[in-house]
Each structure stands twice: as structure tokens, then as C-alpha cells.
Amino acid sequence: METLASPDQTSVSVTAPQALRVIKRTGDVVPFDAGKIAVAMSKAFIAVEGDNAATSSRVRDFVKESSDAILNTFARRMPDGGTIHIEDVQDQVELALMRSGEQKVARAYVLYREEHARAREDSGIQKPHPTLNVTGIDGNRRPLDLGRVETLVFDACEGLEHVDPNRIVQDSLKNLYDGVTIDGVSQALMMTARTLVEKDPNYTYVTARLLQDNLRREALSFLGIAEDATYGDMAELYKPAFLAYIERGIEFEQLDPQLADFDLQRLADALDHSRDNQFTYLGLQTLYDRYFLHRDDVRYELPQVMFMRVAMGLALNEEDREGRAIEFYELLSSFDYMSSTPTLFNAGTLRSQLSSCYLTTVPDDLDQIYSAIRDNAMLSKWAGGLGNDWTPVRALGSWIKGTNGKSQGVVPFLKVVNDTAVAVNQGGKRKGAVCAYLETWHLDVEEFLDLRKNTGDDRRRTHDMNTANWVPDLFMKRVFDDGEWTLFSPSTCPDLHDLYGVAFEKRYSEYEEMTRNGQLKLFKRLKARDLWRKMLSMLFETGHPWITFKDPCNIRSPQSHAGVVHSSNLCTEITLNTSVDEIAVCNLGSINLAQHVVDGKLDGDKLKKSVRTAVRMLDNVIDINYYAVPQAKNSNFKHRPVGLGIMGFQDALYAQGIAYASDEAVVFADESMELVSYHAIEASSDLAAERGRYESFEGSLWSQGVLPIDSIEKLKAERGEQYIEVDTSQTQDWDRIRNKVREQGMRNSNVMAIAPTATISNICGVTQSIEPTYQNLFVKSNLSGEFTVVNAFMVNDLKERGLWDEVMINDLKYYDGSVQPIDRIPEDLKARYATAFEVEPKWLVEAASRRQKWIDQAQSLNLYIQGVSGKKLDVTYRMAWFRGLKTTYYLRALGATSVEKSTVNRGKLNAVSNGSAPEAAPAPTTEPSKPEPRGIEDFLTGKGGQRPPSASEIDELGCEACQ
Known part of the structure; x- marks a missing residue:
């Protein structure tokens, strides 16, 4: 039994839980003193009603x-005793006052708590914990410094609305031990804060x-600067940390010694x-990991x-190295622009491999085939x-x-390529990644389509690599017109590989005629729509092969005079020429468009400044880059893409x-990309x-004054007006740029080129690409x-x-983050928060x-389709x-069944799925072949029954090899 002293000193007896203890704000753990509840309540009444209370x-x-x-509340919670925090007790007092209708008293009590919280924050006095000890880096134990804990948490919450630092401190203390x-203290604080992310971003x-x-703590102690430091301390400590870092990095043979010359x-x-x-938790943890x-697993x-x-x-070769380095730093650290992952990994190091993508052509020769596979491994x-x-390899x-x-x-x-990609995993930083391209006329194309299937001869399956169809316009025309299609071996039709547009169509038709008169024996004829x-x-079913289009990549290429685009890259945004002597290389980086929307509109001046600096940084990559194979260096120095x-x-x-x-949104996509294009082309010029x-500038489309917006007319002329419909409106003074x-x-x-930005967008805390x-x-x-x-x-x-x-939070969890079913x-x-599907x-x-x-190149365009049918796929890809x-x-x-939830059991709301991998689903069906209209709106509104596939979850996949 405990005796409560009421305001008039009349004793009030209540039963207190046995072995109940309280953690004070200092960290002290003391026996539960029930009389203090009455004292606290009495003081609150006296503050409002005066001494008469x-x-x-x-x-x-x-x-x-x-x-x-x-x-009784605590007795029910902990019948066998336990430890509660002083804030929990005060929360119950506050709740009792509010429930009783004593609003003025409750308000006075809340203000009292807030006032004292501020006073504790302002005092900054170290608060050693007498019973909880912390084991330091040196192995010695010392009392937990609650003052520092509170400083860390309050610093972390500074300037952020709707966050409660006291709650983080209190909840974290409950998870600590002597x-x-x-x-461990830091982990407890982080774990507490991260559990609240769903409450407020x-x-x-x-x-x-x-x-x-x-x-x-990890970096500063390793560099010998300090054992630990607060956010405020870093205003001074970043400087000595940076100087020590450069010295140690060079000593460890990880940093380029030239950095010391700055x-x-x-x-x-x-x-x-x-x-x-500025960092989100995901962004910073990604950088750290x-x-x-x-060095020795210490960051x-x-x-x-x-x-x-x-x-x-990136500024090593600049005349004003320091000035440019600061300019580049400002752009990166503000998240206005971010270099690609290889550049972030390796810039300033001894092995400055900064490029993102490599494109190769594999010749039809056994020695060169394995040489190409070796090049894959080295790159x-x-x-x-x-x-x-x-495509050149015979069928x-x-x-x-x-x-x-x-x-x-x-x-x-x-x-073999698949297994090489698995074996060479980029030093454990991330998986090796490769995509194989094959043209649609290749005699092996049907088996190529099956490479990612989970059934069949596993010796003829590639479960880890990516694949893509390299589709000529003529094939798409045959699909539209319900025509036949012929498959050939490149050993008998080698020139098709280097042809596109009208020239391809003419030569392909000649080869087809040769099959009819008996001159060509190795071929296969089938309906174009059946192959489609x-x-x-x-x-x-498998997510592969992707569908990419050969002719627009070549016809609109600024470098059509210097070779042929035979494929794209791993992420389908790069369209550069390749040959036996040239491995195409591309260096990537991305403007953070969200950072350039100011006061509800795109800030053109800021965008111009960012684009100009970004193009300079990308151009510098070419000269500084480490090239693992000579064909890559040859190509990159010649063309500088x-x-x-x-x-x-x-x-x-x-x-x-x-x-x-x-x-x-379509207009904004148009006008924002126009501005990026306008400033990027001018910056390069x-x-x-x-x-x-x-x-190789002379002879290029650039040299002829043909810009990307102009090359659309070339595509229309080669393909035929009836097979293309593209808006060509513009808002900028393009004549000035042409001149x-x-x-x-x-x-x-x-x-x-627009890359997927899977990882760098995480770093910047924005949506991908x-x-x-x-x-x-x-x-x-x-x-x-x-x-x-x-x-x-x-x-x-x-x-x-x-x-x-x-x-609302529970509803969003139940509906997998969708707002559509929430009435x-x-x-x-x-409409604004409709999700991808x-x-x-x-x-x-x-x-x-x-x-x-x-x-002038391409973009990594993922297509999200809900309630898939053969008809819907057909319409979408033809429209593309x-x-x-x-x-x-x-x-x-x-599939439709994986997103439909017609009833809600409010008593049992589901947690958000963590995104499992897609399951294999039955192949979609299409309607019987029939003449197709050529107007795009007819394609979009064409009727056709949809048979949704079996339910499947989809993971938020992302290409991390390019960015």
C-alpha cells in the first residue's frame, strides 16, 4: 500500500503495483512514488484556480x-512490476485531466511540461545516468550521457514540423540496457525514429x-579528429576531417595523389x-553501405x-581546379544534379572508371566471341x-x-555471358549486369525469346542476364499490315546487320525473293503477328526480351555518318555506334527536376545554370576516365558522347x-525536356x-544544322507518314542554337539520355527518373x-x-499505398496521387x-500495365x-486480381507488402488477326476482351548498373 498526500494532507490509500520503478529524465531508475501523482495534479489546479483549490x-x-x-492502468499493464518512463506517467496525468473535462487545468499542465522541456533543452547540462552505463569505443564503461542523447535528438528534429523529439528519447531509453x-545507443535512437516514418515522412x-x-563517430575517430561530434560541431570539424581524409586516402593508395595538389x-x-x-534515411544509408x-571495413x-x-x-584537368571543384561540389551537394554511380564510386580514386555504359558488337568468329566475353568481364x-x-553471330x-x-x-x-555476369560482381558492390540484343530477323530469335523461361533445357536458359529485341521498322509494318516475316541467318545475309530504313527494306525484300527462287536455303517464314x-x-511471362526499335535509333542518330547503332545498353537509353574496333561508352548524370521547380513553376534560369555545369562535368569524365579495354578509349575520345x-x-x-x-503533365514533360535539350546542346557547343x-563532328547531323527536333522529319520520310504521329511543337529560339x-x-x-537513376534518386530522395x-x-x-x-x-x-x-495510415497499408479505394x-x-499501375x-x-x-539518344521507359491482356499489350507497344x-x-x-480488394475488415488491416518478385503468369491472348486501323486513337479505343492473368505481385525493380 502507498499513502497519497492530498492537498489538505488527508491520507488517501491506493494499491500500487509491486516492484514498479520509474526512469527519470536524468536516466535515474527510482522506486515508483505514487504520492507524486497527487502532488502534480494539485499543483495544476492551484495554478489555474488559486490557493482555494x-x-x-x-x-x-x-x-x-x-x-x-x-x-490501476499501470497495474494492468505490468501486474508483475516493471519500469516506466516519467513521461508515461505524465501522459496519463494529462489524459486524466482532459477526460474529466478540466480543459483549463489540462492546458496549464501541458504548458508546464513544455516550458520545462525547453528549459532542459536550453540548459545543455550534461546528465550522466547513475545506473545505465555505456561501453565506449575503447572498451571502458561510463555513465550514459543523457544530455548528449537529447542534444542529438533535438538537433535531428530541428526545423522539421510534426516530429516529437521527446517521444524519440523516451521510447529509445526503454530499449537500452546497462x-x-x-x-547500440545510436541504433536505438534510429530504430525508434524509423518506426515513426509512416506517421510522418x-x-x-x-x-x-x-x-x-x-x-x-566512425570517420572522425578513425581520422584522429574526435571520438564523437554533434551536428553543430561539424561546422568546425569538417575542415580538419577533410584534410586528414585526403592525407590518409593517399597513404592508403585509395585516392589519387593529385588531390593533394589542390x-x-x-x-x-x-x-x-x-x-x-538534406538526406532521407534511405539515401544516407545507401551512401554509407x-x-x-x-579501410578495414571502417568508413x-x-x-x-x-x-x-x-x-x-572531375576537376583534375581544369585550369582553375579549385574554382571548378567548388562549382561541381555545389551542384552535387545541393542535389540539383547527381553524377552516375560509377562516377560517385571512383572519381578522385586511383582507378577512376567513371563511365556508366558500354556497348559492344560481337563478331561471327570464335576467337573474337570469347574476346568479347573477356571484354565484358573487364568492363x-x-x-x-x-x-x-x-546479331552477327550465325544461327x-x-x-x-x-x-x-x-x-x-x-x-x-x-x-557463358550470363555466367560471366554473375561471376564478376563489381567487387561486391553490386551485381554485374549485361543485356544481349538480337534483331528480329535472326533465325535464332524464337529461341532467344525463351531464354528467361523457367522451363525447358536449362543449358539453353539465361536466368540472370537481360535480353532485348532490336526491332526493324519493316517488322512493325508487317505486324500492322498482317504480313509475313522471314527469319535469316546472318551468315547468309550479313549486310542486313548494318542496314536500316529504306535501304534495309529493299535488301530484306531481295533476300525474301531469294528464298522463293531457291537461292537461299536456310530461312523460316511465319506470320509477323504470330512472332509479335x-x-x-x-x-x-518473363519480363524479357525488352522491345527496342532499330530504325529510329539510327535514322535520328547524329552520328549516322560514322557508323551504325546496333543495340542499346543495359538500360535501353544509350544509342551509340559500335563495331569490331569501337566499344561505345557513355557517361551519365541526371538533373534533379524537382529541385528546379520553384514557387510552383520550373525555374528556367536555375535549370540553365545546372545543365551547363553538368555538361562540363560529363565532358571531363571522358578525359579522366580509366578504360579497361582499348576499343572503349578509342571510341570515347573520337566521339566524346x-x-x-x-x-x-x-x-x-x-x-x-x-x-x-x-x-x-504531357505538356510539362515536353517543355521541361525542351529546356534541358536547349541548354545542353548550347553548353556542348x-x-x-x-x-x-x-x-568526328564533320558530316554529323550537328554539322548540317540538324538538331534532334529536326531529325523527326527524317524518320517520317524513311518510315512513311502513315506509320508515325509525333507532336513537333516548340517554344524556344532553336534557330539561334542551330547557327x-x-x-x-x-x-x-x-x-x-534519360537513365533509370535507381540508386542516385534514392540518394537525392526523389522518384526515379x-x-x-x-x-x-x-x-x-x-x-x-x-x-x-x-x-x-x-x-x-x-x-x-x-x-x-x-x-488513413491503416487504410493506405491495407490498399498497398493506393488512395483510390479510400472514400x-x-x-x-x-487523380494527383494515382500510382504507377x-x-x-x-x-x-x-x-x-x-x-x-x-x-539525341533515348530514355529508359518502364511501362506499367494493370489488368493485362494480349490486346492491351499489343496496343501499348504499337503506340510506343x-x-x-x-x-x-x-x-x-x-494482374487485376492482385490489386482488387472489395471489402475491408477494419479489425484486421494488412501491412504493406515488401514487394515480392513477380511470379510467372500465363501468356496473354490476343484477338484473331484482322485489318488494323492506322490512327493511334483507333488503336487505343479498339475493343477486345481482357483475360487478366493469374494474380502476381510486382517488385519495385530498378536498374542499378547505370545509375
Whole structure:
């Protein structure tokens, strides 16, 4: 029994739980003193009602009843005793006052708590814990410094709305034990904060800032700067940390010794520690796990130091190295632009392999085939994504002169390529990745389509590599016109490989005639639509081969005078010439479009500045880059291609209040890409004036004053007007750019390509590339772990309308992040926050078509299709070709039954799926062949029964090899 002292000193007896203890804010653990509940309540009444409250029977009765209720609450929670935090006790007092209707008293009590919390925060006094000890890095134990814990948490919450630092401290203390390590304290704080991310997206920034404590302690102690440091300390400590880092990195033979030749003091002064606060938890953890330099598994690189290291690495050959390094650092550390992953990995290091993509052509010669596979291994070792053109290799059944035997075709070699990609995994940083391309007329194409199947002879299957169809326009015309298609071996039709457009059509028809008069024996004839159906079926069933289009890639290529584009790359955005002597190389980086929407509109001046600096950085990569094979160096120095892309497109739409599935979004895709194109082409031309034109400039489309927007007319002429429909409107003064390019030339043969940005968009905390939002609330899994991701734009809009609460959170979990089934969400928000599978694929294609007219290369375009049928696939991919796209990327197909939830059991709401891999589903069916209309709207509205495939989940996949 405990005796409660009521205000009039009348004893009130209540039963207190046995062995109940309280953790005070100092960390002290003391026996539960029930009398303090009555004292606290009495003081609250006296503060509002004056001294008379001390003798009031009403107050006395209330204190007794409330105290009994609070103690009973803890008794029910912990009948065998336990430990509670002082804040839990005060929460119960506050709740009792509010439930009783004593609003004024409750308000006074809340203000009292807040006032004292501020006073504790302002005091900054160290608060050693007398009973909880922490094990330091040196192994010694010392009392837990609660003052520092609170400083860390309050710093982490600084400037963020709707976050509660006290809750993080209190909940974390409950998970600590005597002797916990310093890292254990940090982990407890982070784990507490990350569990609150679904309540409010700002907790992801809190978690990231708490992770910074681990980073700082690990790096600073290793560099001998300090054992630990707060966020505020870093304003001074970043400078000595940077200087020590450069010295140690060179000593460890990890950094390029040339970095020591910079004015390091000047660069150190430019470091901005406040930019550490921009990271989301996912972004910072990704950097820590996979990007920061380490020695003996200790990361000694800090975020701003990493960005400066990359900037220095890209400025090595600049005349004003320090000035350019600071300019590059500003762009990277602000997240206005981000270099690709290989550049972030390796810039400023001894092995500066900075390029993202390599494209090769594999000759029809055994020695050169294995030489090409060796090249794959060497290129993949240093973090490059690979695209292989396998069309020249003779087909199954072809005669081999040297042995007088018959070829086994392309497939057995692809099995070797697959296993090589698995074996060479880029130093454990991420999987090796390669994509094999084959033209649609190749006699092995049907077996090529089956490579990713889970059934059949496993010796003729490639479960790990990617595959893509390289589709000529003539094939698509035959599909439209319900014509026949003939398959050939390149050993008997070798020139088809290098032909495209009208020239290809003419020669292909001649070969077909040769099959009819008996001159060609090795061929196969079939209905074009039958092969098209199988292509779509395999794409749906296995996710491969992707569908890419040979003719627009070549006809619109600025470098058509210098060779042929035989394939794209791993992620289908690069369209560069390849040959036996040239391995095409591309260097990637992406403008963060969301960072350039200011006050609800695109800031053209800021975009221009970012684009110009980005193009300079990309051009520098070419000269600094390490080339694993000589053919790559030869090609890159001759043509100097770069690929500037964009990311955060969906975020930019949110910032303007625009729904993805809208005409406004299509217009924004058009106008934003036009501006990027305008400034990128001008930047490359100005670099040519400063540094010289690229070697193969003469004869290019650039030299003829033909810009990407102009090359659409070439495609129309070659393909035929009836097979293409592309908007060609424009808003900028393109004549000025044409004249400048003619006079000054271009520094780079190719300037733009939109890559997937799977990892660098995580670093910047924005949506990938040009993708719509995957889900508004989900758990993302990658090599760094699992991360709750919440659409902050959606949460803010729901808060403004008073709709963000626990019920809404649970509904979003149940509906897999979709707002569509939730009745109380207004229609305008449902449209704005439609997720990837809720956006009709025609909007993705329309927006991509508007971008493609401005891009000299291509874009990684994922297509999301819900309720898949053969008809829907047919319509979507024909539309992609009809709208002038050069390539498509992954098909994300989702069966209708996997997203329909007609009833809700409010008592048992489901958690968000963590995204399992897609299951194999039956091949889609299509309607019987019939004449097809050529108007695109007829394709879109064509009638056809949909048979949804079996239910399947889809993971949020992303290409991490390019970016």
C-alpha cells in the first residue's frame, strides 16, 4: 500500500503495483512514488484556480479518483512490476485531466511540461545516468550521457514540423540496457525514429540525422579528429576531417595523389555541413553501405567529403581546379544534379572508371566471341553496365567452313555471358549486369525469346542476364499490315546487320525473293503477328526480351555518318555506334527536376545554370576516365558522347499540383525536356568553342544544322507518314542554337539520355527518373535493408484537409499505398496521387514521345500495365512505336486480381507488402488477326476482351548498373 498526500494532507490509500520503478529524465531508475501523482495534479489546479483549490473537496475527490485510475492502468499493464518512463506517467496525468473535462487545468499542465522541456533543452547540462552505463569505443564503461542523447535528438528534429523529439528519447531509453555500446545507443535512437516514418515522412530526415552520429563517430575517430561530434560541431570539424581524409586516402593508395595538389584549405572552407540534413534515411544509408571509401571495413568518408572528392576528381584537368571543384561540389551537394554511380564510386580514386555504359558488337568468329566475353568481364569489373549486339553471330544450323559442321547458334554463347555476369560482381558492390540484343530477323530469335523461361533445357536458359529485341521498322509494318516475316541467318545475309530504313527494306525484300527462287536455303517464314504475339507473351511471362526499335535509333542518330547503332545498353537509353574496333561508352548524370521547380513553376534560369555545369562535368569524365579495354578509349575520345538525363519528374509534377495522367503533365514533360535539350546542346557547343570539336563532328547531323527536333522529319520520310504521329511543337529560339552549332561545332557527339537513376534518386530522395510513384506508402527493400517510404506530398495535402490520421495510415497499408479505394479522399487528390499501375500506360507513352523529340539518344521507359491482356499489350507497344519512341524498358505487368480488394475488415488491416518478385503468369491472348486501323486513337479505343492473368505481385525493380 502507498499513502497519497492530498492537498489538505488527508491520507488517501491506493494499491500500487509491486516492484514498479520509474526512469527519470536524468536516466535515474527510482522506486515508483505514487504520492507524486497527487502532488502534480494539485499543483495544476492551484495554478489555474488559486490557493482555494488546495482545500477544495471537488479537487480532493478528483485527485483521489484520478490517482486510483492511473495506478490501476499501470497495474494492468505490468501486474508483475516493471519500469516506466516519467513521461508515461505524465501522459496519463494529462489524459486524466482532459477526460474529466478540466480543459483549463489540462492546458496549464501541458504548458508546464513544455516550458520545462525547453528549459532542459536550453540548459545543455550534461546528465550522466547513475545506473545505465555505456561501453565506449575503447572498451571502458561510463555513465550514459543523457544530455548528449537529447542534444542529438533535438538537433535531428530541428526545423522539421510534426516530429516529437521527446517521444524519440523516451521510447529509445526503454530499449537500452546497462553496458550498451555507443553504437547500440545510436541504433536505438534510429530504430525508434524509423518506426515513426509512416506517421510522418519527416521522421525519415530525423532517422538520417541520427545515422549521421554513427558516421561521424566512425570517420572522425578513425581520422584522429574526435571520438564523437554533434551536428553543430561539424561546422568546425569538417575542415580538419577533410584534410586528414585526403592525407590518409593517399597513404592508403585509395585516392589519387593529385588531390593533394589542390588548395585544400580553400576547398575545406567551401564544405557546407548543413547539407548533411538534406538526406532521407534511405539515401544516407545507401551512401554509407555502398559509396563511402573504407579501410578495414571502417568508413572514413563523410557525405560532404565524398561530394568534394568527386568534384575534385572531375576537376583534375581544369585550369582553375579549385574554382571548378567548388562549382561541381555545389551542384552535387545541393542535389540539383547527381553524377552516375560509377562516377560517385571512383572519381578522385586511383582507378577512376567513371563511365556508366558500354556497348559492344560481337563478331561471327570464335576467337573474337570469347574476346568479347573477356571484354565484358573487364568492363563489368569496374562498374559498367553492358549492352551486347549478338546479331552477327550465325544461327543454329548454319554451316561452319572451318570444321564443315553446323553451328549451335547464339544461345550457347549467351549462357557463358550470363555466367560471366554473375561471376564478376563489381567487387561486391553490386551485381554485374549485361543485356544481349538480337534483331528480329535472326533465325535464332524464337529461341532467344525463351531464354528467361523457367522451363525447358536449362543449358539453353539465361536466368540472370537481360535480353532485348532490336526491332526493324519493316517488322512493325508487317505486324500492322498482317504480313509475313522471314527469319535469316546472318551468315547468309550479313549486310542486313548494318542496314536500316529504306535501304534495309529493299535488301530484306531481295533476300525474301531469294528464298522463293531457291537461292537461299536456310530461312523460316511465319506470320509477323504470330512472332509479335510471342514477343509480347514472353515479355509478359518473363519480363524479357525488352522491345527496342532499330530504325529510329539510327535514322535520328547524329552520328549516322560514322557508323551504325546496333543495340542499346543495359538500360535501353544509350544509342551509340559500335563495331569490331569501337566499344561505345557513355557517361551519365541526371538533373534533379524537382529541385528546379520553384514557387510552383520550373525555374528556367536555375535549370540553365545546372545543365551547363553538368555538361562540363560529363565532358571531363571522358578525359579522366580509366578504360579497361582499348576499343572503349578509342571510341570515347573520337566521339566524346555523354548522356545528361533527368530524375524526380513525378516530384516536379507534385510540386506544381499536376496529375501524371493529364494533358498538363504531357505538356510539362515536353517543355521541361525542351529546356534541358536547349541548354545542353548550347553548353556542348560552347565547350567546343573553348576546347575544340569532337573528332568526328564533320558530316554529323550537328554539322548540317540538324538538331534532334529536326531529325523527326527524317524518320517520317524513311518510315512513311502513315506509320508515325509525333507532336513537333516548340517554344524556344532553336534557330539561334542551330547557327551556334554550325559555327562553333559540338564538343560531344551525343548529349542527352534519360537513365533509370535507381540508386542516385534514392540518394537525392526523389522518384526515379521519369517514373510515376510506385506506391504512396510501402516498404522498399534493397542491398541496404528495408525502408518505409511515404509520399510526403500526399501526406502534406491530406494534413491540409484534416485527413491524415491513424485510420488513413491503416487504410493506405491495407490498399498497398493506393488512395483510390479510400472514400473520404477527394477526387482531385485521387487523380494527383494515382500510382504507377493506376496511370493508364498511354500517358506514359505520350509523355515519353514528347521528351523523345528533344533527345539525341533515348530514355529508359518502364511501362506499367494493370489488368493485362494480349490486346492491351499489343496496343501499348504499337503506340510506343507509332509515337516515335526509340526504346522501351521493363514491362511491369500486374494482374487485376492482385490489386482488387472489395471489402475491408477494419479489425484486421494488412501491412504493406515488401514487394515480392513477380511470379510467372500465363501468356496473354490476343484477338484473331484482322485489318488494323492506322490512327493511334483507333488503336487505343479498339475493343477486345481482357483475360487478366493469374494474380502476381510486382517488385519495385530498378536498374542499378547505370545509375
